[in-house]
Amino acid sequence: MGGLLPQAAVYLGAAVVAVPVAKRLGLGSVLGYLLAGVLVGPAALGLVGDEGQDVMHFAEFGVVMMLFLVGLELEPSRLWRMRGQVAGLGGLQVLLSALVVALPALALGLPWRQALAVGLILSMSSTAIALQTLAEKGLLKADAGQRSFAVLLFQDLAVIPILALLPLLATPGLSTAGGADAHGGGALDALPGWLHGLAVLGAVTGVVLAGRFLVRPMMGAVARSGLREMFTAAALLIVVGVTLLMSLVGLSPALGAFLAGVVLANSEYRHELESDIEPFKGLLLGLFFIAVGASIDFGLLRESPARVMGLVALVVLLKGLVLVGLGRGFRMSRDQGLVFAVALSQVGEFAFVLFSFAQQTGVLPASVSGLLVAVTAFSMATTPPLFLLLERLVLPRLPVAGPPTREHDVADDEPPVIIAGFGRFGQITGRLLRSSGVATTVLDVDSDQVDVVRRFGQKVYYGDASRLDLLRAAGAAKARVLVVAVDDHGKAMEIVHLARKHFPQLAILGRARGRTEAQDLVEVGVEGVYRETFDTSLRVGADALRLLGWNAHRATRATQLFRRHDEAAMVDLAGMRGDQDRMVASARERIANLERVLQADLAEREELQDHGWDQEHARKVHAADEGR
Amino acid sequence: MSGPRPLLRPPTSPAPGARVLVLLCHPALHRSRVNRRLAQALVGLPGVTVHDLYDAWPDFDVGVAHEQALLDAHAHVVFQHPFYWYSAPALLKQWLDLVLEAGWAYGAGGTALRGKTLTSAISTGGAQAAYQPEGHHHHTLEELLTPFSTTARLCGMRWRTPFVVHGTHKLDEAGLQEAAGRYRAMIAALVGEP
Numbered sequence: 079m080g081g082l083l084p085q086a087a088v089y090l091g092a093a094v095v096a097v098p099v100a101k102r103l104g105l106g107s108v109l110g111y112l113l114a115g116v117l118v119g120p121a122a123l124g125l126v127g128d129e130g131q132d133v134m135h136f137a138e139f140g141v142v143m144m145l146f147l148v149g150l151e152l153e154p155s156r157l158w159r160m161r162g163q164v165a166g167l168g169g170l171q172v173l174l175s176a177l178v179v180a181l182p183a184l185a186l187g188l189p190w191r192q193a194l195a196v197g198l199i200l201s202m203s204s205t206a207i208a209l210q211t212l213a214e215k216g217l218l219k220a221d222a223g224q225r226s227f228a229v230l231l232f233q234d235l236a237v238i239p240i241l242a243l244l245p246l247l248a249t250p251g252l253s254t255a256g257g258a259d260a261h262g263g264g265a266l267d268a269l270p271g272w273l274h275g276l277a278v279l280g281a282v283t284g285v286v287l288a289g290r291f292l293v294r295p296m297m298g299a300v301a302r303s304g305l306r307e308m309f310t311a312a313a314l315l316i317v318v319g320v321t322l323l324m325s326l327v328g329l330s331p332a333l334g335a336f337l338a339g340v341v342l343a344n345s346e347y348r349h350e351l352e353s354d355i356e357p358f359k360g361l362l363l364g365l366f367f368i369a370v371g372a373s374i375d376f377g378l379l380r381e382s383p384a385r386v387m388g389l390v391a392l393v394v395l396l397k398g399l400v401l402v403g404l405g406r407g408f409r410m411s412r413d414q415g416l417v418f419a420v421a422l423s424q425v426g427e428f429a430f431v432l433f434s435f436a437q438q439t440g441v442l443p444a445s446v447s448g449l450l451v452a453v454t455a456f457s458m459a460t461t462p463p464l465f466l467l468l469e470r471l472v473l474p475r476l477p478v479a480g481p482p483t484r485e486h487d488v489a490d491d492e493p494p495v496i497i498a499g500f501g502r503f504g505q506i507t508g509r510l511l512r513s514s515g516v517a518t519t520v521l522d523v524d525s526d527q528v529d530v531v532r533r534f535g536q537k538v539y540y541g542d543a544s545r546l547d548l549l550r551a552a553g554a555a556k557a558r559v560l561v562v563a564v565d566d567h568g569k570a571m572e573i574v575h576l577a578r579k580h581f582p583q584l585a586i587l588g589r590a591r592g593r594t595e596a597q598d599l600v601e602v603g604v605e606g607v608y609r610e611t612f613d614t615s616l617r618v619g620a621d622a623l624r625l626l627g628w629n630a631h632r633a634t635r636a637t638q639l640f641r642r643h644d645e646a647a648m649v650d651l652a653g654m655r656g657d658q659d660r661m662v663a664s665a666r667e668r669i670a671n672l673e674r675v676l677q678a679d680l681a682e683r684e685e686l687q688d689h690g691w692d693q694e695h696a697r698k699v700h701a702a703d704e705g706r
Numbered sequence: 707m708s709g710p711r712p713l714l715r716p717p718t719s720p721a722p723g724a725r726v727l728v729l730l731c732h733p734a735l736h737r738s739r740v741n742r743r744l745a746q747a748l749v750g751l752p753g754v755t756v757h758d759l760y761d762a763w764p765d766f767d768v769g770v771a772h773e774q775a776l777l778d779a780h781a782h783v784v785f786q787h788p789f790y791w792y793s794a795p796a797l798l799k800q801w802l803d804l805v806l807e808a809g810w811a812y813g814a815g816g817t818a819l820r821g822k823t824l825t826s827a828i829s830t831g832g833a834q835a836a837y838q839p840e841g842h843h844h845h846t847l848e849e850l851l852t853p854f855s856t857t858a859r860l861c862g863m864r865w866r867t868p869f870v871v872h873g874t875h876k877l878d879e880a881g882l883q884e885a886a887g888r889y890r891a892m893i894a895a896l897v898g899e900p
Contacts, residue, residue: 638767
C-alpha cells in the first residue's frame with residue numbers, strides 16, 4: 079500500500095464506515111475507530127501493514143491538540159484551584175497503581191527492577207480514550223470528569239521523571255542499541271543536567287510569555303487580513319510550534335500544548351481557536367484510535383490467548399480497584415466514583431512510548447515489552463465496552479444522586495444572553511443589559527473592535543456567529559436570548575436559521591436594516607424585529623412636529639400611534655410579498671413595499687387618532703344621540 | 707414559561723371559556739407584595755383572564771382595539787391595583803380615557819359594556835378604621851371609589867362590592883395567605899355568575 083492518498087483513503091474509508099455504525103449501535107465513536115483499525119489491520123483485511131506504528135506516532139498529534147483544547151477550556155484560576163487534586167489524587171493514583179501492578183509482576187517471576195518499571199508504565203491511563211469517552215457522554219464537567227482530568231494531568235507531568243528514572247532500573251546486559259544514553263529523544267540531551275533543566279524552564283516560560291504577548295497581536299493581524307484559512311493556519315502553527323519546542327527540550331508536547339491552551343483561555347480568540355482546531359483534533363484522534371486498532375498483535379493473541387487476555391483483565395481490574403478506592407477516599411459519590419474508575423482503567427498511549435524506551439535502555443527484555451504492548455492496546459479496547467456495561471447495567475441500579483450543587487459556578491460561565499455583532503448597534507444593547515446586571519456573551523468578527531471593548535472588561539469573543547460550532551461554544555444551547563445585530567443581512571439570516579433549527583429554546587431578537595429585511599425576519603418568526611433607523615426617524619419626525627408648534631405630548635402620541643400602525647402593516651405585508659417580489663431586483667421590491675405602506679397610511683389616517691381625548695368626537699356622538 | 711415569549715403578537719388573549727377579565731395595574735409588580743400574591747392566586751382558575759396592563763402597554767400607548775376586544779370577550783371586569791392617592795395608578799386612568807370611547811362604551815350606540823359587571827380589587831396601606839368619616843382619611847372606601855362606580859353606571863355596567871385588602875404595611879405571611887385565598891374564592895364565584 080504505497081503512497082499517501084491510498085493510505086488516506088483506507089483510513090478515512092474505514093472511519094466513515096465503522097464510526098457511524100458504531101454510534102448507531104450505541105458503542106461510541108472510540109470503539110468504532112478501534113474496530114475500523116482492526117478491520118483494516120493485518121488481522122483482517124490487511125490493508126494496513128507495519129506502517130501502523132508510524133501512523134500512530136503521527137496521530138499522537140491528535141492527543142496534543144486535545145490537550146490544547148482542554149487547556150483552552152480551563153482558565154488559569156480554575157487550574158490553580160485544582161492543584162490539590164492534581165497532586166494528591168494524581169500522585170496517589172500513579173504510586174498506588176504502580177505498586178499494585180508491580181506486586182503480581184513480581185509474583186509472576188519478574189525481577190524487582192523490571193516489575194517496578196512495568197508497574198510505573200502500566201499506571202498510565204489513556205488521555206485520548208478517557209477524555210473522548212467522557213466528553214461524548216457529556217461527563218467532562220461532572221465530578222468524575224474533573225477528577226479524571228486532574229489525574230491525567232498529573233500523569234502527563236509524571237512521564238518526565240519516569241523517563242529519567244527508567245534508565246536507573248536497567249538490568250545490566252539487557253540493553254540494546256545505545257543503551258542508557260538513548261534518552262527520550264530530545265535534541266538537547268547531550269547538554270549537562272543543569273543546562274538541560276534551564277532549557278526546560280526557558281521553554282515553559284517561553285510558552286507562557288508567547289501566549290501572553292505574542293499570540294494576541296499575531297491573531298489580531300491575521301484577523302485583519304480577513305482570510306478564514308489564515309486563522310486555521312495560525313491556530314495550527316501555535317500547536318505545532320509548541321510541540322516542536324517541547325520535544326526539543328524533551329518535555330511532553332501534550333503538556334506544552336495544554337499549557338499554551340491555559341495561557342490562551344482568557345483570550346478573546348478562544349472560541350475561534352477552539353472551533354479551528356476541533357476538526358483536526360477529531361480526525362487525528364480518530365486516526366490514532368484506528369492505528370491502535372490496526373497495531374493490535376493478534377498473532378500473540380492466537381498463540382496464547384489465555385495469557386494475553388488474563389493479563390489484560392488483571393491489569394484493568396487492578397487499576398480499576400485502585401481507582402475505586404481513591405474515589406471512596408476522596409469522597410466521590412458512588413456513581414461518579416465508578417465512572418472515574420472505568421474512565422481511567424485502561425493503559426495509556428504513553429505506555430507505547432515508555433515500553434519502547436524501556437526496551438532500548440535495557441530495562442525490559444523484548445519478550446516482556448512486546449507482550450505488554452499488546453496488553454496495552456487490548457486494555458484500551460476494553461474501556462468503551464466497560465462504559466457501556468456501566469451505563470446500561472450498573473448506573474441505573476444505583477440510588478439517584480441529588481441535583482448538582484454547583485449551579486452557581488455554571489450560571490456565571492453561561493450568560494443568558496448572546497449578542498452576535500457588537501458594532502455600534504449591539505454595543506448599546508449590551509451596555510443596557512450589563513448595566514442592568516445581566517451577563518452577556520458577545521461574538522464579533524471585527525478584531526479591532528473586540529480589542530477595544532475587551533480592554534473595558536466586557537466578555538467579547540472573536541468569531542463568525544453564523545458557524546454552528548461557534549454558537550455552540552458560546553453557550554447557545556443554554557442561553558435564553560440571542561440578539562442578532564450583525565451588519566450583513568445575509569449573515570444575520572444565516573444565524574437566525576441556524577439558531578432556530580438547533581437551539582429552539584432561544585428567543586431571537588433580530589436587527590434589520592429596513593422594512594424588506596425586517597419582513598424576512600418576520601417570516602422566519604423571530605420574537606422581535608427591529609429596524610435600525612426606525613425609532614430614530616420617528617423621533618426626528620416628532621421633533622419636526624414640535625418645531626411646527628405641536629405640543630410635545632401630541633407629537634409623542636402621533637409617533638406612538640404611527641409606530642403601532644406601521645409595525646402592524648409590516649407584519650401584514652410580510653405575508654403578502656409574492657415570490658415574484660423576491661425574484662425581482664431588491665430596489666423594485668423596496669419601491670413596491672413603500673407604495674403599499676403609503677396606501678395603508680392613507681386608509682388608516684382616521685384610525686390614527688385618540689378618540690377618547692377628542693372632544694370633537696364626543697360632541698359628534700352626542701349630537702347624533704340628541705338627533706334621535 | 708416554556709418556549710420563547712413572543713413580542714410581536716398582541717400581549718394578552720382571552721382565556722378559554724373567558725368570563726372574568728382582571729385588569730392588573732401595578733407599575734412595579736416585581737416589588738409588590740400584595741398585588742403579586744393576589745394575581746398569583748388566580749393562576750389556573752378556568753375562565754379567568756389576567757391582563758397585566760403595565761406589561762402590555764409599558765409606554766402608556768394603550769392599544770384601544772385590543773382592549774375593547776378583550777372587554778367584549780368577558781362578562782365581568784375587575785380593576786386590580788394598589789389604592790394610590792385615593793385612586794388607581796396612572797396607567798389605569800389612561801386606559802379609561804382611551805378605551806371607554808364615546809359611541810362604544812357610552813353615549814349614542816355606546817352599548818358594548820351594557821350588562822357586564824365591574825368591581826375593584828384594591829390594597830390600602832392604612833387599616834379599615836382609617837377609612838371612616840371620622841377616620842384618618844375622612845371618607846369610606848365606597849365614597850372614594852365613586853369615580854369607578856359612576857363610570858360603571860354610565861356604561862350600563864353593574865357595580866359590585868369591591869374586594870379590599872387593608873393594612874398592607876403590617877400584613878404578615880398568614881394575612882397574605884388569607885387574603886389570597888379570599889380573592890381566589892371571590893373571583894371563582896364570579897366566573898359562575900351570569
